[in-house]
Amino acid sequence: GENVEQHPSTLSVQEGDSAVIKCTYSDSASNYFPWYKQELGKRPQLIIDIRSNVGEKKDQRIAVTLNKTAKHFSLHITETQPEDSAVYFCAAKGENTGFQKLVFGTGTRLLVSP
Amino acid sequence: NAGVTQTPKFQVLKTGQSMTLQCAQDMNHNSMYWYRQDPGMGLRLIYYSASEGTTDKGEVPNGYNVSRLNKREFSLRLESAAPSQTSVYFCASSPGRYTEAFFGQGTRLTVV
Numbered sequence: 001g002e003n004v005e006q007h008p009s010t011l012s013v014q015e016g017d018s019a020v021i022k023c024t025y026s027d028s029a030s031n032y033f034p035w036y037k038q039e040l041g042k043r044p045q046l047i048i049d050i051r052s053n054v055g056e057k058k059d060q061r062i063a064v065t066l067n068k069t070a071k072h073f074s075l076h077i078t079e080t081q082p083e084d085s086a087v088y089f090c091a092a093k094g095e096n097t098g099f100q101k102l103v104f105g106t107g108t109r110l111l112v113s114p
Numbered sequence: 115n116a117g118v119t120q121t122p123k124f125q126v127l128k129t130g131q132s133m134t135l136q137c138a139q140d141m142n143h144n145s146m147y148w149y150r151q152d153p154g155m156g157l158r159l160i161y162y163s164a165s166e167g168t169t170d171k172g173e174v175p176n177g178y179n180v181s182r183l184n185k186r187e188f189s190l191r192l193e194s195a196a197p198s199q200t201s202v203y204f205c206a207s208s209p210g211r212y213t214e215a216f217f218g219q220g221t222r223l224t225v226v
Contacts, residue, residue: 001173009154032212043204043217044157051212089156093211100145100164102208102215103173106156 002027002094006105014113019077021108023090026071032093033073035064038107039086047088048075080112116140120205120218127195127225135190135221137205145208146188147215148172148180150201157204163188195225 003026013019025033034049050057050064050073057064063076077084090105121136139146144165149157149172159172161180169180177199179191188207192199202222206215 006156034214043219045217046214049214091157100208100211101159101162101170101172102147102206103159104149104157106154 002103004092004103004105010109012111021075023105024072025092027094030092030094034091035075036089037086082112085112118218120221125223131195132193138187139207143207143209147206148190149204152201197225200225
């Protein structure tokens with residue numbers, strides 16, 4: 001089955017710096033890769049996603065890159081702000097049952113210091 | 115439009131008791147999921163249902179059963195609760211293949 005690994009587990013940056021979170025996946029047939037942000041005590045919410053036929057996608061300060069050959073995808077946050085502090089999860093949808101199985105990484109706790 | 119609704123929000127069980135966590139979505143989504151979230155472990159998939167009438171095991175199905183009652187509802191049952199099942203449980207739903215999952219507000223379950 002699909003396995004998603006995520007690094008680092010914690011990341012501390014200064015306000016204005018960039019942050020990069022990396023994930024790898026095991027199922028070469030995976031074709032959808034979302035990223036979620038979870039603030040303390042709240043539910044995870046989607047911040048950006050990418051399909052396997054696209055190499056990069058940007059949305060203001062957030063971007064995701066995908067390397068299908070290496071089975072690797074990354075989240076890039078530029079000009080970080082204190083409100084970016086949260087736990088971030090990557091995920092992948094694999095081949096089982098019509099690509100409906102959504103498996104998550106273990107999460108990265110991002111702390112942005114003013 | 116409430117999205118994904120989970121009940122209850124909090125629950126304390128004694129070891130060996132049983133209970134069912136309820137989940138309903140009003141977005142006409144095909145797929146539904148149950149995850150558990152433990153510190154440092156991320157979101158681990160317990161069971162999922164790709165469509166009405168089908169259910170499949172996820173990464174950590176032992177000790178749980180599910181029922182996809184209809185397109186709207188997907189319940190998670192603990193037949194004999196154990197302290198290791200203390201966790202925050204999230205239900206989620208998704209329209210289809212290349213689409214995000216929408217999460218409920220979570221159920222915090224403590225087994226003593």
